[in-house]
Amino acid sequence: MIIKNITSNVQTSAQPTDMERSGIFSVNAEPNNASVQNTYVRIAGSSLTEKARRSVACRGAMFGLDARIALAIFGMLSVVAGATAINVLGGAAVTALVTEFNNVKKSYQEFHLATGDHTTRFKDLIDNESGIPGWAGPYIDLTSDRSRQHGTYSLIEGRQDVPGVPPVECTGGGICSVFLKLTRVKDSLAAEADKNVDGEESANSGAFRIEFTPGGTDDVYFILAPKPAS
Known part of the structure; x- marks a missing residue:
């Protein structure tokens, strides 16, 4: 969980904000002479977890694509190498005869x-x-x-x-x-x-x-x- 320290003069409120109700942010405040010295804004763990999952999935998809491209290239090179080998062997047989x-x-x-x-x-x-x-x-x-x-x-x-x-x-x-x-x-x-x-x-x-x-x-x-x- 990522915690960002924000120092500001914000009036505290006993009522939760709309963002707190939605579960996106939670705000804890310690009142000091009607002002907040330390306010901690926490990014909800659920949102971070979802983002991380998407990032991992994206990287996995890119890895799979790279692997398929590499396999296709190796396949093409194998065909070319095979044809070249056949031509070389055929030419050698003609020369020998x-x-x-x-x-x-x-x-x-x-x-x-x-x-x-x-x-x-x-x-x-x-x-x-x-x-x-x-x-x-x-x-x-x-x-x-x-x-x-x-x-x-x-x-x-x-x-x-x-x-x-x-x-x-x-x-x-x-x-x-x-x-x-x-x-x-x-x-x-x-x-x-x-x-x-x-x-x-x-x-x-x-x-x-x-x-x-x-x-x-x-x-x-x-x-x-x-x-x-x-």
């Missing part, structure tokens, strides 16, 4: 320089079971034709200058090449890798080609080296 293909391409070219052979047996890059003269491998850091992340590798001949998946057979002239084939590559990854290699989505032409298969994966083809038509 294209890098792996380029490494196989270099390995094939080294094999050809050493042997003069245009093999269509993928394992010739790993071992020399075929007995190829001049072989000095292994040329690739694999122990089988199984990809570490996808399906299996193989080598096929096909027309580089003609659209088609699988590549068109090397007959009747034209530019023939050896293609690297990899199975079970995710649809989205294959599409992004195609854009990375060819600069656009060109599923049935270019250096990177996609053969759509049922399900969520595809077979992809990547040109390794030109080859004389047989």
Whole structure:
């Protein structure tokens, strides 16, 4: 209860005032020569309690609003961070696949320089079971034709200058090449890798080609080296 000391010369009255009757204020006075030396005005406890309750309720409401705003902001940041993480991981997967293909391409070219052979047996890059003269491998850091992340590798001949998946057979002239084939590559990854290699989505032409298969994966083809038509 708050007490305010007011010193004044106010005539005392035996009758309670209207404010005293209402319970808002109560006045106690000690008469001294028909004047009041010390008058205490008390603010009613009920009024203060109500005001305090309203103040606490207001602060509570503001705290709740701040908490909701903070949660909304954190939610938005989580969405943005999640999308960013997905993009980063997706980009890393594309880079890894294209890098792996380029490494196989270099390995094939080294094999050809050493042997003069245009093999269509993928394992010739790993071992020399075929007995190829001049072989000095292994040329690739694999122990089988199984990809570490996808399906299996193989080598096929096909027309580089003609659209088609699988590549068109090397007959009747034209530019023939050896293609690297990899199975079970995710649809989205294959599409992004195609854009990375060819600069656009060109599923049935270019250096990177996609053969759509049922399900969520595809077979992809990547040109390794030109080859004389047989």
